[in-house]
Amino acid sequence: MSESINNAAKPVLQLRQINKNFPGVKALQQAQLSLYAGEVHALLGENGAGKSTLVKVMTGVLQKDGGELLLDSTALSFATPKDAQQAGISTVYQEVNLLPNLSVAHNLFLGSEPKRFGLIDKKAMAHQARQLLSSFGLDINVTAPLSEFSVAVQQLVAIARGIAPKRGAARTKVLVLDEPTASLDADEVQTLFQVLRQLKQQGVAIVFITHFLDQVYQISDRITVMRNGCFVGEYQTAQLNKAELIAAMLGKELSQQRHQTPCLAVEHSEAILSARQLSSGQSVQQLDLDLPQGQAVGLAGLLGSGRTEICRLLFGLDQADGGTLSFAGSPIKLSNPAHAIALGIALCPEDRKTQGMIAALSIRENISLALQAKQGWWRVLSKKKQQQLADFYIEKLQIATPDADKPIGQLSGGNQQKVILARWLAVEPQLLLLDEPTRGIDIGAHAEILQLIRQLCQQGMSLLVTSSELEELTAFSSKIVVMRDRKKVAELSGEDLNPDRIMAAIAGASV
Amino acid sequence: MTSEATVLNSTHSDPLKADQLKAARQARYSPGQSAHKFSLYLYPLVALALLLLVNVLLDPQFFSLQWQDGRLYGPLIDILNRSAPVALLAIGMSLVIATGGIDLSVGAVMAICGAVCANLLLLGDWSFPAVIGLAVLTGLACGLVNGFMVSYLGIQPIVATLVLMVAGRGVAQLLNQGQIVTFQNPDFAALGSGSFLGLPVPVWLVLLALLIMQLLLRRTALGLFIEAVGCNAKASRYLGIDDRGIKLTVYLLAGGCAALAGIIATADIQGSDANNAGLWLELDAILAVVIGGAALTGGRFSLPRAVIGVLIIQTLSTTIVVSGLPSKFNLLIKALVILLVLMLQSELFRNQLKSLLSFGKARGGKV
Numbered sequence: 001m002s003e004s005i006n007n008a009a010k011p012v013l014q015l016r017q018i019n020k021n022f023p024g025v026k027a028l029q030q031a032q033l034s035l036y037a038g039e040v041h042a043l044l045g046e047n048g049a050g051k052s053t054l055v056k057v058m059t060g061v062l063q064k065d066g067g068e069l070l071l072d073s074t075a076l077s078f079a080t081p082k083d084a085q086q087a088g089i090s091t092v093y094q095e096v097n098l099l100p101n102l103s104v105a106h107n108l109f110l111g112s113e114p115k116r117f118g119l120i121d122k123k124a125m126a127h128q129a130r131q132l133l134s135s136f137g138l139d140i141n142v143t144a145p146l147s148e149f150s151v152a153v154q155q156l157v158a159i160a161r162g163i164a165p166k167r168g169a170a171r172t173k174v175l176v177l178d179e180p181t182a183s184l185d186a187d188e189v190q191t192l193f194q195v196l197r198q199l200k201q202q203g204v205a206i207v208f209i210t211h212f213l214d215q216v217y218q219i220s221d222r223i224t225v226m227r228n229g230c231f232v233g234e235y236q237t238a239q240l241n242k243a244e245l246i247a248a249m250l251g252k253e254l255s256q257q258r259h260q261t262p263c264l265a266v267e268h269s270e271a272i273l274s275a276r277q278l279s280s281g282q283s284v285q286q287l288d289l290d291l292p293q294g295q296a297v298g299l300a301g302l303l304g305s306g307r308t309e310i311c312r313l314l315f316g317l318d319q320a321d322g323g324t325l326s327f328a329g330s331p332i333k334l335s336n337p338a339h340a341i342a343l344g345i346a347l348c349p350e351d352r353k354t355q356g357m358i359a360a361l362s363i364r365e366n367i368s369l370a371l372q373a374k375q376g377w378w379r380v381l382s383k384k385k386q387q388q389l390a391d392f393y394i395e396k397l398q399i400a401t402p403d404a405d406k407p408i409g410q411l412s413g414g415n416q417q418k419v420i421l422a423r424w425l426a427v428e429p430q431l432l433l434l435d436e437p438t439r440g441i442d443i444g445a446h447a448e449i450l451q452l453i454r455q456l457c458q459q460g461m462s463l464l465v466t467s468s469e470l471e472e473l474t475a476f477s478s479k480i481v482v483m484r485d486r487k488k489v490a491e492l493s494g495e496d497l498n499p500d501r502i503m504a505a506i507a508g509a510s511v
Numbered sequence: 512m513t514s515e516a517t518v519l520n521s522t523h524s525d526p527l528k529a530d531q532l533k534a535a536r537q538a539r540y541s542p543g544q545s546a547h548k549f550s551l552y553l554y555p556l557v558a559l560a561l562l563l564l565v566n567v568l569l570d571p572q573f574f575s576l577q578w579q580d581g582r583l584y585g586p587l588i589d590i591l592n593r594s595a596p597v598a599l600l601a602i603g604m605s606l607v608i609a610t611g612g613i614d615l616s617v618g619a620v621m622a623i624c625g626a627v628c629a630n631l632l633l634l635g636d637w638s639f640p641a642v643i644g645l646a647v648l649t650g651l652a653c654g655l656v657n658g659f660m661v662s663y664l665g666i667q668p669i670v671a672t673l674v675l676m677v678a679g680r681g682v683a684q685l686l687n688q689g690q691i692v693t694f695q696n697p698d699f700a701a702l703g704s705g706s707f708l709g710l711p712v713p714v715w716l717v718l719l720a721l722l723i724m725q726l727l728l729r730r731t732a733l734g735l736f737i738e739a740v741g742c743n744a745k746a747s748r749y750l751g752i753d754d755r756g757i758k759l760t761v762y763l764l765a766g767g768c769a770a771l772a773g774i775i776a777t778a779d780i781q782g783s784d785a786n787n788a789g790l791w792l793e794l795d796a797i798l799a800v801v802i803g804g805a806a807l808t809g810g811r812f813s814l815p816r817a818v819i820g821v822l823i824i825q826t827l828s829t830t831i832v833v834s835g836l837p838s839k840f841n842l843l844i845k846a847l848v849i850l851l852v853l854m855l856q857s858e859l860f861r862n863q864l865k866s867l868l869s870f871g872k873a874r875g876g877k878v
Contacts, residue, residue, distance in 0.1 A: 315749075336753075337748060337749055337750070338753060342751075349749055354743070354745055355745055361738065361742060369750050372732045372736075373736070374751060
């Protein structure tokens with residue numbers, strides 16, 4: 001089974017000239033992909049390039065409008081995801097699709113549990129689950145509910161479920177991983193990669209979709225790049241350097257956005273917001289913070305260090321129980337978001353899906369809602385005014401959509417984020433809090449959002465930006481506040497604004 | 512993730528693409544959008560038309576209208592007139608359902624408001640507007656109780672309104688002291704059986720309520736806020752929308768609508784029957800909203816479509832009577848026809864029907 005990658009060998013799965021149309025959009029045009037047994041194949045492209053659509057065609061979620069799909073040289077078409085699974089194509093989606101309240105073993109064998117006298121044989125199921133997971137180097141209590149384990153373990157369980165033998169189905173030949181590392185830390189990524197290498201040796205062809213280019217170079221053998229729903233090229237990973245790869249993905253050389261000077265429209269400007277000894281229960285402790293006007297301040301720290309909690313506190317979502325807060329020179333006490341918005345504070349929240357967008361409403365409505373809420377329900381923004389706002393920001397932020405009436409839920413991640421940003425820009429806040437504004441979006445949109453942050457500073461807006469990407473923070477911050485265990489541990493500026501210094505501050509003396 | 516075929520940056524380097532994009536944007540309401548909106552109205556209207564057609568086949572006189580004593584008579588007018596209480600309930604229910612909630616208490620609220628009217632009229636020293644005003648205030652108060660339980664106490668809507676559904680009828684019985692309270696008041700009775708410009712007064716009341724509500728919801732941002740809260744309450748709060756206040760408001764409005772329905776029902780029989788007034792009508796109202804194409808999970812709503820849903824239900828009841836079938840078949844037939852209407856509206860079912868029709872072809876393409 002372990003054939004080496006060899007262009008003479010027949011690909012296990014081949015997609016040729018796949019077309020897929022949605023109303024108003026050609027999602028895939030002549031897209032192609034060849035997978036060989038025993039390779040990790042990175043499928044790359046910006047958000048909206050058509051990767052997910054191609055995967056959905058491959059896994060039977062969507063039906064292709066044209067082209068052919070060859071599995072072991074036989075032309076097939078999958079009417080349902082189940083058909084694809086039966087044929088040996090398994091998928092693990094970005095969001096773990098498991099049942100957190102059931103045990104690990106149950107999750108692994110859901111729908112194909114080992115039976116005894118017609119009832120589920122729990123003992124056998126636990127045994128098989130342990131065997132399966134131990135082949136992944138995972139030794140956990142398989143009878144405990146899945147929710148008790150870290151996201152990384154859950155991700156591994158999802159993959160194990162993907163390749164677990166199923167009743168009446170062919171052996172897994174192709175495994176598709178859609179952004180499997182998005183919620184994993186560095187160690188967990190390495191564990192995952194070990195498992196992938198094992199699967200590779202067993203002759204499984206793995207499709208690996210990610211935004212992390214470093215990981216592409218670590219694990220993948222070959223790369224297929226897509227852009228605008230079209231196939232751009234297929235490369236050997238070892239023969240393609242990063243700059244070439246980015247150029248292929250963007251269709252142009254990415255101007256190096258990094259390491260620019262911080263934006264300082266106004267030198268030594270007044271603080272628009274100052275907090276003194278601000279506390280809120282256990283989530284933020286004795287915070288001193290000054291946000292100068294016309295500057296972007298970075299907020300760094302690990303997940304759970306209190307970054308998001310600060311944003312919530314400054315937006316009135318949580319209430320302070322100690323310390324003082326002043327905004328534009330006068331003391332304030334924020335009781336709810338509406339209050340914060342009325343004062344001129346806006347928050348672009350961390351979780352776009354649950355806290356940001358209203359998926360079923362149109363782009364136009366999503367953009368105008370915050371302004372409408374600020375004005376009050378009785379002073380309606382006319383449809384014409386809404387349309388003007390939407391058109392203006394679609395143009396300004398280059399939101400890729402055929403029209404403003406498209407539901408925001410149907411846009412790609414980067415475009416959704418831009419709509420949420422547009423919503424707050426329409427309110428014209430004095431202080432904009434951005435909590436992880438670039439998470440899960442593609443390089444192009446990423447660069448554009450960094451550019452926008454700089455522009456807004458120059459226009460005199462103050463920003464507080466949270467990010468896990470330290471290099472990104474140094475690209476625009478005039479100073480960076482570092483959080484650890486709910487407390488501010490450092491405030492870096494000037495010479496200290498580099499990823500190494502931030503990293504050292506995050507790690508602290510204890511490490 | 513979806514399928515935006517346009518990568519942002521490439522709009523610079525690719526003028527052709529940018530032009531296409533702009534042209535697409537200028538065609539503001541793309542055919543896809545308006546076609547979708549059209550189909551939302553299409554299925555309920557087709558169902559209504561088919562039912563009317565069946566009626567006319569059963570009874571050739573079905574569409575006939577007579578002018579008598581300054582008002583129109585005929586089966587169609589009957590349907591409109593009889594629809595009035597449920598139509599009012601459905602208007603309120605649409606809003607509650609749009610926030611992802613449900614109000615089971617509206618039938619009982621009708622009974623309470625009816626009892627309030629009947630008892631005040633019996634006392635005799637209350638003016639006509641005062642009686643109406645107090646009845647409506649009673650309905651609003653009931654809505655306030657529901658809304659407070661749902662939005663500020665965090666009780667599940669179905670449970671919170673179940674409380675008033677049961678207790679409300681008890682309150683009405685207490686008000687009536689266990690009797691059916693009748694009254695003689697021609698002014699008030701006209702609200703149920705009178706006519707204005709040829710149409711029954713209840714029909715006018717529904718039209719008036721529909722108009723006022725449409726203005727209130729669509730000429731302000733209230734309707735949009737209700738939809739936003741229904742789609743994603745958390746994101747709405749992050750937007751500065753008072754999601755609890757919005758939820759409270761919809762129950763309040765539903766209570767007000769129920770009060771109007773209760774007034775019509777009481778005026779119609781010139782009495783208040785606490786046991787039977789508005790009995791099970793909340794279910795008809797919910798059904799009408801669903802037939803109108805709303806999702807119980809919340810989100811978009813349309814008052815006109817809910818009213819079309821009410822007309823379908825009422826026409827169906829009339830059809831069963833007209834058909835001359837024994838009345839014991841009524842409920843079963845009603846259920847079956849409604850099931851059919853709902854299945855027609857289900858996109859999943861339509862697709863399954865389509866794939867069933869082209870079964871052979873699909874099978875041939877597969878290995």
